[in-house]
Amino acid sequence: MFAAIFGSVEQGIIYAIMALGVYLTFRVLDFPDLTVDGSFVTGAATAAMMIVLGYHPAIATLVAIVAGFIAGCITGLLHTKGKINPLLAGILMMIALYSINLRIMGFTVENSIGRPNIPLLNSDTLFSQFYGWWGNLGIDEAINSFLSGIGVNFLPSTWGTVFVVAILVVLIKLIFDWFLKTEVGLAIRATGDNKKMIRSFSANTDNLVIVGLGISNALVAFSGALIAQYAKFADIGMGIGMIVIGLASVIIGEAIFGTKSIVRTTLAVIAGAIIYRIILALALRIDLLDTGDMKLITAFIVIIALVLPNYFDKRREKSRKAKRHAERVASSTIVTEQEGKNLA
């Protein structure tokens, strides 16, 4: 149980980077961008390919981020310059990326053009390099001896992963929050909010949409590159349904933590990504369900996250109305009583 949740938190934090990207398009830009299913794999494939070819994992990850940025920009170009509907522009890019991703992974083999997966079992990754440094610190031993001291029987092999990805995500969140408050960031937000208005304040909405989609998919590809290094493989099918997972994270987070400000919402999205992974892990522990049911469970979680808040809002509104009505009735009876006394 604890092991499953621990793994979910690790993964959830990495997927949170992707969820932030989805938040940027779906919520901030109001652009339902389906490129994500493709660009996630692009990130994973690019990083895995370069690592296998012997590049430093940090460089491999950076190139993966750039690849995602370019993919997003192309979707933006299709929509703004090609006047293609946002959904369709994303789908077209997603399907084009499928072939491109096969080719990217194909760079690792000499006698074939495409390749559907790359294992990274014995390769150096960002994580394995980090463990080398982390292991010398002795923090794992300290935490684990403390935990076993208080009677916890599950002990993870390392706390390093959680530690490093948490720091990374907090950093990304801070940069993300800051960016959305810069002049360009404000203009991007206004583009999603009121295009007519921001155009009348001399902002090129086309360019803002393109840059926004680029940044979003750069984050998605970053997440893909990290997942590939975390799971030690890249696979052509690993992006299927990614957009729904991203949306699930955004919706769950917003429903639980609210959207009062940007800072709060980005935190909600990250928490949503982690909660989604935990729910999934718990659901899979039910004997009836199989790993193949994951997508079904995902769809189910999203539906619940979409429907429940409406239901609660309505109920809250109803009880608020009833309370106010009761107050009015009470105050009017007091007045009539007083009037009665005055008369007497």
Added chain:
Amino acid sequence: MLKLHAINKIFNEATADEKIALDHINLELKAGDFVTVIGSNGAGKSTMLNMISGALTPDFGEIIIDGKDVTRLPEFKRSQLIGRVFQDPMAGTAPTMTIEENLAIAFSRNKKRGLKSGVDKQRKEYFLQSLEMLHLNLENRLNAKVGLLSGGERQALSLLMATFTKPSILLLDEHTAALDPSRAELITNLTKQLVEKDQLTTLMVTHNMQQALDLGNRLIMMDKGQIILEVGEEEKKDLTIEKLMDEFQRIRGEKLTSDRTLLSV
């Protein structure tokens, strides 16, 4: 300052719905001119404003602002020079963003947007001072989302934002028409105040004749895509609604078709 030269625009050309929206429009505004535009529905008033702002491009003719031909300049580039307030109070502001963020967007209209913080201490101070002029107590709600404001408050904010960077041209498209009378009066007064403060060259479309007479130093009347009457500074001073109606009848040989508030106050 602003010059329209022989502007023509036909919608749905060569179809059954063909409509001549603008028919050889010539208009010149000098610096500091405040021109009010009246006319019945479909006279081409809004089309003319949309031509100037760049939302529409003319079929023929030239638009010159500050001596520069801007006819083919895209809307977003042209709007560095042009401030606009729309009829719909929701149209001029971004509802999910705060008051200060909206002001920051207006503030960077004529600057290159970069990675500088949109709202810094110095700007905040300027925003506060500007909001105080509105007397709507918005200066104490800098962090409120604009979507929470009333229609009148949003329109006042839109007006402030449109005039923030002292644009070469200010375009007002029936910006009080969607408000109740008391709010409309407030916005009218505010318009006067803001335009006078910076001596803005202004073009205001209105359905309200009294407003057209009260505001501005010049008046034009449009009908069927043409400018049929131009009233200069001296004549405008003793113009009345009756005189305007008579004038229309004399030119067109028919009674001015009343629509909405055209005849009323």
